[in-house]
Amino acid sequence: MNARTEPAEAEAEPAAPARPPLIREFLLVAGLFLVYKAGRRLATGHTGDAFRNARRVWHLERAAHLPHENAVQSALLHGDTVVHLANTYYATVHFPATLAFLVWLYLRRPAHYVWARRVLATVTTAALVLPFTFPLAPPRMLTGTGLLDTARVYGPSVYGPPSSDHLSNQFAAMPSLHFGWALMVAVGLIAATRSRWRALWLLHPLVTLLVIVGTANHYWLDAVVATVMLGLALAVIHPPRRTATTAGLGTSLPRPREPVLAGAGR
Template sequence: MTHARTEPTDQEPDIRARPPLVREFLLVAGLFLAYKLGRRAANGHVEEAFRNAGNVWDLERTLRLPGEGAVQDLLLHSQTLIHAANTYYAAVHFPATALFLVWLYWRRPRHYLWSRRVLAALTAAALVLHLLFPLAPPRMFPAAGMVDTGQVYGPTVYGQTPATDTMANQFAAMPSLHVGWAVMVAVGLIAATRSRWRGLWLLHPALTLLVVVGTANHYWLDAIVAVALLAVAFAVFRLPVSGGAVVSGGGTVSGGSVVSGGGADAPPALGSSAGAPDAPPAAEAAPVRIPGPELVPEPTPQPVPEPAPTGAAR
């Protein structure tokens, strides 16, 4: 017995759902530029950022979250390990997300549109939080007692003086877009593929979480808030389902029923008697009725009964 299995088509992506390349490039580049300019506009607010850091630190202790320093202590056991963590933080975040979008654009256009909308919504919400809630990361907060691994061991993407850093806003720790984007990449690839190993994509956000915390760039709450915002974006933007999905054997799934794709090797459609030698013969077809004038037979005359005698014989 052959079981039909739905899976995305790798050879023939739905090009009708693919938006124009130039328009998408300009749109994504414009969104990224607006985000970078927004982060720079939110730079400064040093006193407020450190005050918020104290509030976040106290809240984490109230919630009994594990200390970020425990993760950093594991990385500091090896200089090679901490250097690899710094490299991962600096070099994987943007390229991995860009490659994710490019692959979806060419191979899974419907998933691309969904992923781009979710990422744009997440990033816009993060920018609002950066403006409203500046936050100094653990590497700057003395109470955390953590090492700025980027400055000490390298490499780093930040300047030595956060208040005057023109390349990045170092007081934009809440939420962690490193974690939010990594979770989106993993979820998007799991949704767009059917490999039995696709669950391994979750290693990317898990490793990213350990890196951002171990390098003292983010608090646990930064990651929690990022995932919460992403969940809201998932609830707002639903992944569209195409009208027909490719199934094994060349058929399609339509309305919950399997339709054979044709060909000598195609499996018989559901309900077909092909390939079943013990199946009973089909019932004879009913005679075809040709419309025409109806012939109504004349009624047969019935005998009239004689009346009964009016009196009895004496």
């Protein structure tokens, strides 16, 4: 009796991408954060230009009919608890959320991790150029706007007086890497996962935007410029092609059907 077999239609899924060496990646990511801090410090000493540029940005936003930053801050100031939470979010979420994002991608989506790290490094490096060419005082430092420095008034604050703050450059408001990194976290998680709820990750950059504007640490245009920079980086650095393996579904694929022999079980 002749045996009849069915062709195996399913092809083997490509092997999961190997994780980059841990020590090398630790040094690269640590270097990214250090460059972020050190690079902003190098662009100090342009106080006069920073305030002149701040006035230009403020008047440009009004000419463009963008919403007043005061409207967002007024909403936060309805209660001490709300504004304190906003200040805490600004002070504590930025770095840990980005680091947790990179660690999760490294462990669960190595291919997306390499892509995200390259995008973040590109955006951060490009963002460090602007304080040299366009120093910008944040809106909390401008007089005549009606805005409060909510962190100084309600706490917690990550900044000291500009003259004695040797850990950060407070005249590097544009672009807002708080917003740029938060948006990349959302984009990266949406690209690397398949949950029907993954669009909710966009709440992170949305909350970040309201916080940075409401606490008077950034202008709307700071977030706009960060978005443009991220968009350009994403246009050049493409994510890995989505497969079941890169999306973490390699173990859930249906197994190829076994050959069926004619007359089996009779």
